[in-house]
Amino acid sequence: MADAEHGDNKAHDPAEMSRALASIAERSQKLVAEFLARQTTTRDGVGMADPLNVGHAFMEMTARLMADPGRLVQAQMQLWTDYLQLWQRATQKWLGAEEAPPLVQPAEGDRRFKDAAWQDNAVFDYIKQSYLLTARWMQAVVKDVDGLDAKTAKKVDFYTRQFVDAMAPSNFVLTNPEVLRVTFESRGENLVKGLEHLLQDLERGDGRLDIRMTDEEAFEVGRNVAVTPGKVVYENDLMQLIQYEPTTEKVDKRPLLVIPPWINKYYILDLREKNSFLKWATDQGLTVFVISWVNPDEKLAAKSFEDYMAEGPLAALDAIRDATGEKSVNVIGYCLGGTLLAATLSWMAARKDKRFATATFFTTMVDFTEAGELGVFIDEEQLQALEARMNERGYLDGSAMSTTFNMLRANDLIWSFVVNNYLLGKEPFPFDLLFWNGDSTRMPAAMHSFYLRRMYQENRLVQPGGITLKGVPIDLGRIELPVFILSTREDHIAPWKSTYAATQLYRGPVTFCLAASGHIAGVVNPPAGNKYSHWESDRIAPTADEWLAGAKEVPGSWWPHWREWLRPHAGGQVKARKPGAGKLPVIEDAPGRYVKVSTRD
Numbered sequence: 001m002a003d004a005e006h007g008d009n010k011a012h013d014p015a016e017m018s019r020a021l022a023s024i025a026e027r028s029q030k031l032v033a034e035f036l037a038r039q040t041t042t043r044d045g046v047g048m049a050d051p052l053n054v055g056h057a058f059m060e061m062t063a064r065l066m067a068d069p070g071r072l073v074q075a076q077m078q079l080w081t082d083y084l085q086l087w088q089r090a091t092q093k094w095l096g097a098e099e100a101p102p103l104v105q106p107a108e109g110d111r112r113f114k115d116a117a118w119q120d121n122a123v124f125d126y127i128k129q130s131y132l133l134t135a136r137w138m139q140a141v142v143k144d145v146d147g148l149d150a151k152t153a154k155k156v157d158f159y160t161r162q163f164v165d166a167m168a169p170s171n172f173v174l175t176n177p178e179v180l181r182v183t184f185e186s187r188g189e190n191l192v193k194g195l196e197h198l199l200q201d202l203e204r205g206d207g208r209l210d211i212r213m214t215d216e217e218a219f220e221v222g223r224n225v226a227v228t229p230g231k232v233v234y235e236n237d238l239m240q241l242i243q244y245e246p247t248t249e250k251v252d253k254r255p256l257l258v259i260p261p262w263i264n265k266y267y268i269l270d271l272r273e274k275n276s277f278l279k280w281a282t283d284q285g286l287t288v289f290v291i292s293w294v295n296p297d298e299k300l301a302a303k304s305f306e307d308y309m310a311e312g313p314l315a316a317l318d319a320i321r322d323a324t325g326e327k328s329v330n331v332i333g334y335c336l337g338g339t340l341l342a343a344t345l346s347w348m349a350a351r352k353d354k355r356f357a358t359a360t361f362f363t364t365m366v367d368f369t370e371a372g373e374l375g376v377f378i379d380e381e382q383l384q385a386l387e388a389r390m391n392e393r394g395y396l397d398g399s400a401m402s403t404t405f406n407m408l409r410a411n412d413l414i415w416s417f418v419v420n421n422y423l424l425g426k427e428p429f430p431f432d433l434l435f436w437n438g439d440s441t442r443m444p445a446a447m448h449s450f451y452l453r454r455m456y457q458e459n460r461l462v463q464p465g466g467i468t469l470k471g472v473p474i475d476l477g478r479i480e481l482p483v484f485i486l487s488t489r490e491d492h493i494a495p496w497k498s499t500y501a502a503t504q505l506y507r508g509p510v511t512f513c514l515a516a517s518g519h520i521a522g523v524v525n526p527p528a529g530n531k532y533s534h535w536e537s538d539r540i541a542p543t544a545d546e547w548l549a550g551a552k553e554v555p556g557s558w559w560p561h562w563r564e565w566l567r568p569h570a571g572g573q574v575k576a577r578k579p580g581a582g583k584l585p586v587i588e589d590a591p592g593r594y595v596k597v598s599t600r601d
Contacts (some may be wrong), residue, residue, distance in 0.1 A: 060152055068146060079137045086133060090126040104132040112170040112411060117177035124177045127169050135164040151379060158376045165410045171418060179423045186425075193425030201421075210399065211417045213438055218430035221439070222591050225432055226267035228279045230590035231579035232292075234319035238303065238311040240292045240592040241319050244278060246576035248285040253571035254357055255287040255320050255329050259313055261336035262293035263401060265439055265595050268520065269334070271432045275526050277559070284563055287577050289320055291337075295441045295597040301394030303444040305340075305451060306469040313344045317355050322583040330358045330569060334523070335494060336451075338364025342476055342502070343461060347469050349478035358569045360484040360562065362523050363494040366476060367462040367501035368455055373408050374493060378456045386452070390445035398440025408492045413437075433520065439598065462505065480508040484565050486558060488515045488522030500544035510540050511565055512547060515558050527557040534558035 066072070082103065089100045106113050106128075117124050142160045145153065169175035173183065173191070182190045197212070204210045219225050230244035258278065260266040269277040269290070282288050291312055296303065313331070321327055333341030338361040345359060365371065371378070390396045406413040420426050428434075460466030465473035483506050487496035496514060503510050515522035516532035525532050535551040554561070580586040 060148065072141070075137065075141050079133065082133045082137070083130070086126065086129050090122060090129075093122045093125070102129060104129050104136065106132065110411070111416070112168055115178045117181075121177060124175075127175055131167075131169050135168075138164060151375075154373070155376050158373055162407060162410060165415060168411075168415065171415055171423075173423055176419065176423065179419070182424055190423070190425030194422035197421045197425070205399070208399065211414065212421065212428050213413070213417055213431075214428045214434040215430040216435060216438065219432060219435040221265075221267065221596050222589075225272065225435065226270050226591040226595065227273070228270050228276055228282065228590065230288075232587040232590060232592040233323050233579055233584040234315070235587060235592075235594070236311050236315055237300065238294050238296075238308060239315070240294075240587070240594045241316050242290050242292055242590045242592060243323060243577075243579040244282045244288045244290075244590070245579060246287065247283050249576055250573045251285045251287050251576045253326065253574045254569065255289060255324055255326055256281060257313070257316055257320060257329050257331045258288065258290040259316075259331065259333045259337035259341055260291060260293070261334055262308065262441060263336050263443065265295075265436065265441060266290055266292050267591060267595060268433075268436050268524065270591075271436060271524070274528065275524055277524060277526075280526060280559060285573075287324060289316065289323075291316055292592050292595045293441070294594045295398075296395055296444045297442065298394030301390075301445045304446045305343075305454075308340055308447060309344050309347065309469055313341060319584060323579070324577055324582055326571075327355055328357045328571060329355060330360075330566060331356050332360040332362065333364060334362040335364060335519070338362060339366060339451075339455065339461070342366045342479070343467070343469060343474050345479045345481070346474045346476050347472050349480065350472045350475070354481075356481060357571070358482045358484070358566065359479075360486065360566075361499075361502065362486050363488055363491055363519050364485070364499060364502070365455075365494045366505065367498065368459045369462075369501070370495060370498045371456055372492065372495040372498065374404070375456065377404055378452060380457075383449075383452060383457065387445070387449050390443075390448065394445050396443040396445070396448050398442050401443065402438070402440045405493065433524075462501075476502075476505045477507060479506045482509045482511075482569065484511045484513070484562060486513050486515060486523065486562065488518055490516070490518040491522070493519045497544040500547065503540045503547075504542070512537065512540060513558050513561060514548065514551065525557045525559070527559055530556055532557070534561065536561060 086103050089103060092100060102125075113119075113128055118128050119125060139157070139160055142156050143153075145156075148156070173179050179190070198209075201210050201212055202208070204212070228244055230242045232240045233243045234241040258266075258269065260269065270279065273279055278288055278290060293312075294300070317329060320329055331341060333339070341359060341361065342364070345356060348354070348356065368375075386396070389400075417428065421428060454460045454467050458466075461474065462476065464475040464477060467474050483502075485499065485502055487494070487499040489496055491499075500512065503512050514535040515525065516534060517525065522532065533553050533555050534557070535548065535553050537547060537551040539547075539550065541547040541550060
């Protein structure tokens with residue numbers, strides 16, 4: 001007990017703390033010097049000079065705002081009034097008087113201020129509320145500025161929030177009570193460790209900050225993620241086709257093909273046995289095939305969107321026929337894979353090709369009228385800059401897309417790791433989902449430019465004849481097969497009300513299902529987890545809000561609901577099929593070579 005007290009006093013002794021800080025400074029200087037010595041002049045810098053044309057947006061906003069000084073003065077007066085009230089309440093708290101309720105509270109689910117000191121300590125409570133008031137004021141001032149076009153207004157609002165998030169007191173040593181406490185208790189060792197993490201991440205990113213979100217040594221594709229037993233039975237330049245081992249004696253006659261997005265790797269649907277959709281579907285008596293897209297390099301720069309159609313779902317249909325003898329297949333398209341699927345279905349309908357019996361779409365955009373916050377990154381200036389970068393290498397590096405997606409949830413996917421890794425000096429927690437999130441893929445220049453311009457910028461997919469693939473004008477209104485659309489209520493990539501627009505496009509019977517949570521967690525939600533809920537309805541309403549008003553909320557996973565929808569389209573039952581038993585020989589064990597190619601290789 002005496003040793004513990006002595007150690008605690010030593011940690012809080014000013015002279016000892018001073019010596020510890022001096023040691024930290026000396027060791028930090030050595031760490032930085034060693035890092036700089038390992039760098040070369042050929043490496044890219046950390047920053048870029050206004051590549052997103054953000055400066056022009058804010059200049060326009062400022063000019064419009066200054067043209068209405070009365071509104072600005074009114075906002076300023078409101079801020080001062082709020083500060084005065086906050087100061088009065090803080091003074092009461094410091095003097096021990098009866099506490100008034102907080103003037104402003106963090107949003108529900110905001111984990112930045114979960115440490116008890118943010119509420120219990122008067123100083124930190126004041127810092128927290130000052131920040132929240134200022135953040136609210138700043139975002140209110142730039143919002144709805146008269147005269148700004150919608151695109152510029154969204155860009156200003158988005159980057160204002162990025163700035164506000166970056167300036168949170170939780171992101172700085174001296175204004176984060178947890179970091180201060182750990183710094184005193186460890187005599188600054190957390191800051192030294194954090195600096196080591198920072199320099200390692202800079203070096204790992206070749207000069208660009210590549211924040212490590214999880215313990216990457218804890219996972220290996222094919223060892224403890226993407227482990228559902230199966231075989232690669234077909235491959236071409238763009239994909240490998242995996243057929244999974246059956247786990248039931250009888251299976252649906254009609255196989256199931258899954259088309260994941262090539263913007264990420266397929267094993268989001270096969271992380272672990274307990275949350276693997278592919279394993280669950282196999283256990284449901286389905287013959288499951290999944291496309292594992294290649295991680296392209298400069299040799300595939302010219303691969304186009306129609307190449308992805310021809311060498312993806314169309315090639316997979318031929319391979320499944322050879323593997324099973326079946327010409328009719330049920331299909332799932334996830335996110336960008338669903339966008340490709342919609343275009344493919346229209347192309348096939350024009351050619352009277354009915355090999356797909358049903359189609360399921362997971363969180364898929366086909367109408368990009370309201371593209372959500374990703375639309376902030378799509379305008380002519382940004383596309384030209386992006387295309388120039390892609391043309392230099394022949395592809396868009398996967399890290400660029402990862403950064404974009406992370407910015408959509410900056411507090412969860414950027415700043416929480418800054419605090420944990422760099423300020424607290426902790427090692428990232430092993431988390432399979434974040435390991436997958438960091439295992440990014442590249443985008444071929446030709447395909448990605450077509451996708452961003454024709455879909456996001458010009459919204460041509462939803463226009464009959466707006467795009468042409470392999471000589472066929474695409475019209476989504478030709479799609480007449482049964483369709484199941486799964487969207488997620490908190491989706492920041494494919495907003496659910498935007499995905500709902502597809503229900504008004506397809507001519508065949510449409511079933512819409514809305515899952516709770518977001519783009520990933522809402523989809524990867526196994527029944528055994530008993531998490532989240534979903535909404536079902538037997539009718540399709542003209543608008544998303546009308547549909548939700550008439551829908552029934554059902555506890556738990558949507559997976560069983562989808563399985564019941566698919567059951568009438570099974571085509572009967574047959575003996576389970578083994579990979580390699582048909583005309584296609586086994587190439588290698590799942591998960592195959594393609595998925596193991598890292599962008600860091």
